[in-house]
Amino acid sequence: MKNRIITISRESGSGGHTIGKKVAEKLGIPCYDSEVIHKLAKESGFSEKYVEEAGECAPKGLMEQVWSHRVMGPTNEDYIWKMQQEIIKDLAKKGPCVIVGRCADYILDDEADCLKVFIRADLKFRTDRVMKETGATRALTEGRLKNLDKRRTIYYRFYTDKKWGVADNYHLCLDSGALGIDKCVDIIASVY
Amino acid sequence: MKNRIITISRESGSGGHTIGKKVAEKLGIPCYDSEVIHKLAKESGFSEKYVEEAGECAPKGLMEQVWSHRVMGPTNEDYIWKMQQEIIKDLAKKGPCVIVGRCADYILDDEADCLKVFIRADLKFRTDRVMKETGATRALTEGRLKNLDKRRTIYYRFYTDKKWGVADNYHLCLDSGALGIDKCVDIIASVY
Numbered sequence: 001m002k003n004r005i006i007t008i009s010r011e012s013g014s015g016g017h018t019i020g021k022k023v024a025e026k027l028g029i030p031c032y033d034s035e036v037i038h039k040l041a042k043e044s045g046f047s048e049k050y051v052e053e054a055g056e057c058a059p060k061g062l063m064e065q066v067w068s069h070r071v072m073g074p075t076n077e078d079y080i081w082k083m084q085q086e087i088i089k090d091l092a093k094k095g096p097c098v099i100v101g102r103c104a105d106y107i108l109d110d111e112a113d114c115l116k117v118f119i120r121a122d123l124k125f126r127t128d129r130v131m132k133e134t135g136a137t138r139a140l141t142e143g144r145l146k147n148l149d150k151r152r153t154i155y156y157r158f159y160t161d162k163k164w165g166v167a168d169n170y171h172l173c174l175d176s177g178a179l180g181i182d183k184c185v186d187i188i189a190s191v192y
Numbered sequence: 193m194k195n196r197i198i199t200i201s202r203e204s205g206s207g208g209h210t211i212g213k214k215v216a217e218k219l220g221i222p223c224y225d226s227e228v229i230h231k232l233a234k235e236s237g238f239s240e241k242y243v244e245e246a247g248e249c250a251p252k253g254l255m256e257q258v259w260s261h262r263v264m265g266p267t268n269e270d271y272i273w274k275m276q277q278e279i280i281k282d283l284a285k286k287g288p289c290v291i292v293g294r295c296a297d298y299i300l301d302d303e304a305d306c307l308k309v310f311i312r313a314d315l316k317f318r319t320d321r322v323m324k325e326t327g328a329t330r331a332l333t334e335g336r337l338k339n340l341d342k343r344r345t346i347y348y349r350f351y352t353d354k355k356w357g358v359a360d361n362y363h364l365c366l367d368s369g370a371l372g373i374d375k376c377v378d379i380i381a382s383v384y
Contacts, residue, residue, distance in 0.1 A: 115370075120359050165359045167312050173365035178307075179383055187379055191371055 005112040006098045006192065007105040008119060009164070012148040013126030013141075015176045015184075016119035020100040022185040027192055032091050033100040039087050044080060055084045056101055057151035058158070081159055105169065106160040117188055118170040121177030197304040198290045198384065199297040200311060201356070204340040205318030205333075207368045207376075208311035212292040214377040219384055224283050225292040231279050236272060247276050248293055249343035250350065273351055297361065298352040309380055310357060310365040317369030 006023060010016020017033060024031035040055060041048040054077050085107050091097060092104075092112045099108075105116045127141045134141065156164040167173050172191065174184045198215060202208020209225060216223035232247060233240040246269050277299050280291060284304045291300075297308040319333045326333065348356040359365050364383065366376045 118359050118365075167310050167357045167359050167362070167365035170359070170365065171367040171370045173310075173359035173362065175363040178363045183383060187382070190379070191375060 003092055003094075003112050004096045004115070004192065005092050005104075005108055006115045006117060006188065007108060008098060008100045008117045009103075009105055009170070010101065010119040011121065011126065011165070012145045012152070013130040014119045014121040015129060015181045017100050018181055019119055019176065019184050019188070020098045022181070023188045023192075024098040026185060026189045027096075027098075029096045029098065031098040031100065032088075033102075036084065036087055036091070036099070036102055040080060040083055043087075044083055046076070046080070053151075055080050056103070056155060057148065058154035060147075060151070077155075103156060103160060106156075106162065115172070115188070115192060116170045118165060118167075118173040119176050119184065120165065120173065121175055125177030195284055195286075195304050196288045196307070196384065197284050197296075197300055198307045198309060198380065199300060200290060200292045200309045201295075201297055201362070202293065202311040203313065203318065203357070204337045204344070205322040206311045206313040207321060207373045209292050211311055211368065211373055211376050211380070212290045214373070215380045215384075216290040218377060218381045219288075219290075221288045221290065223290040223292065224280075225294075228276065228279055228283070228291070228294050232272060232275055235279075236275055238268070238272070245343075247272050248295070248347060249340060250346035252339075252343070269347075295348060295352055298348075298354065307364070307380070307384060308362045310359075310362040311368050311376065312357065312365065313367055313369030 006020075008016050008020045008023075010019075020033065021031050037048055037052050037055070040046070041050075046054070059077070084102055088099060088102060088104050088107045089111050091099065092108050105114065108114050123142060123145065126145055127138060130136070130141050130145065131138060136144075153164045156162065162169055172188065174187060176184050179187075198212075200208050200212045200215075202211075212225065213223050229240055229244050229247070232238070233242075238246070251269070276294055280294060280296050280299045281303050283289060283291065284296075284300050297306065300306050315334060315337065318337055319330055322328070322333050322337065323330060328336075345356045348354065354361055364380065366379060368376050371379075
């Protein structure tokens with residue numbers, strides 16, 4: 001039987017990462033996020049900072065049409081995408097787990113018995129959360145969150161041919177701002 | 193304090209109606225759907241069959257661009273839309289309740305304390321459900337479901353300027369096929 005995997009996609013700052021960790025803790029299974037990044041960095045030779053973004057976001061400042069062109073052959077992102085797929089498939093084979101981000105919902109579609117979760121919240125809630133952590137200004141934080149989500153949307157669209165954040169792609173979409181982080185954890189754990 | 197209202201938007205055949213009824217029963221509050229239709233029919237003079245579709249779906253067989261034109265002034269749908277808004281706002285003022293469909297999530301955005309729910313399921317699950325009820329063939333049922341959802345999407349887009357089925361518009365999106373009808377009821381009731 002296929003392993004049962006929880007994939008968590010999330011809007012930036014929505015607390016998806018915290019929710020993933022808490023769900024994993026509650027269920028007594030591992031939560032992968034940084035592990036994927038470490039492995040990718042090690043095997044690819046790129047820095048962790050680089051693969052963290054390049055494995056989930058389109059590059060900064062490039063328009064979608066420009067980035068999507070492949071006239072010069074595969075890009076670094078294509079290379080990382082291919083490695084990321086293998087690493088995530090390997091992790092899913094090890095046993096039940098939670099995987100946060102990295103398009104795992106798409107990568108594992110035929111590989112595992114997935115519970116696909118999407119975490120979102122309104123911009124104010126997300127900005128407040130991130131400002132508390134970073135101490136940055138509201139304007140800067142909002143700009144960063146919007147930019148990151150835009151680049152994630154482009155990346156997801158390009159590699160999966162699906163639209164990020166559309167309910168049809170997930171079993172469960174939760175508003176962490178309205179429901180609260182702990183309620184989200186409870187709901188996910190209750191349907192695992 | 194504003195009344196707490198649960199709005200349920202749903203893909204055709206996903207069981208959103210059944211879920212709405214069961215949630216209302218569990219919470220001991222009314223569930224409105226046909227009531228809106230009855231009132232609309234009574235007050236507008238149109239038949240119930242007509243307002244059932246015209247209050248939620250773009251007309252059959254018309255392209256979005258053609259239907260969206262208003263060179264001849266307001267249409268029957270505009271008239272029904274306006275009445276529907278008033279009826280739904282009035283129902284929301286009466287007390288806590290569940291309202292299924294009719295763009296209630298958008299209409300009540302500033303009027304009530306809403307828990308906005310979207311119910312979806314894959315086409316096979318929805319087709320199987322509807323076939324059991326109607327006895328129609330698979331091809332016919334699939335075609336009808338797709339057509340109905342397409343017309344709902346156009347209607348929602350036109351009157352609300354939002355995209356139907358995008359996670360950002362809801363607090364909770366649930367896959368009734370994967371989670372089961374009763375689990376959806378439990379989750380919604382638990383966050384009310």
